[in-house]
Amino acid sequence: MARLKLATVWLGGCSGCHMSFLDLDEWLIDLAQQVDIVYSPLADIKEYPQGVDVVLVEGAIANEEHLEMIRTVRERSQILISFGDCAVTGNVTALRNPLGKAESVLQSCYIEAADIYGQIPQAPGIVPPLLDRVQQVHKVVPVDIYLLGCPPSATRIRAVLEPILQGKKPQLEGREFIKYG
Ligand code: SF4
Incomplete structure (x- = not known):
């Protein structure tokens, strides 16, 4: 059977979801035998490849x-x-x-909240410009599966990935799998 191409992506998040992924502990060894990690902050791969089977997207x-x-x-x-x-x-x-558009957020954080020498950091081409509003992933592109939690526990992550590896749809049912936080 072909190995599944798995990617993980880190957008506007604290990396805690990726830390929880590492909490899969010894199951990571089982996972590594069944997938190829083709893109991830945990691997040094520069470009997101074509033909990814499954991707975990952390962050807004x-x-x-x-x-x-x-x-x-x-x-x-x-x-x-x-x-x-x-x-x-x-x-x-x-x-x-709630602070408003990007300019208001920068003003509030770097000028109004500064004790001395407030200035807005700028590095065109290095620091990407903020969007006026932070958006959920599904507001920008279609999402197939929602994996809740801050962070999702390793148990939840495994409950999603294991059925996918078996070609089945994950059944995230019951309080343990559907609550936020
Ligand atoms: S959901 Fe929680 S752990 Fe994950 S990126 Fe956001 S703040 Fe961090």
């Missing part, structure tokens, strides 16, 4: 780089999993939305 869409990346990811992946509460609801990443 907060800047222009995320926006471009999620469109590429959607175009090149068969099953897109919205991975964690930031991806699904905006969660922590979207806490800035």
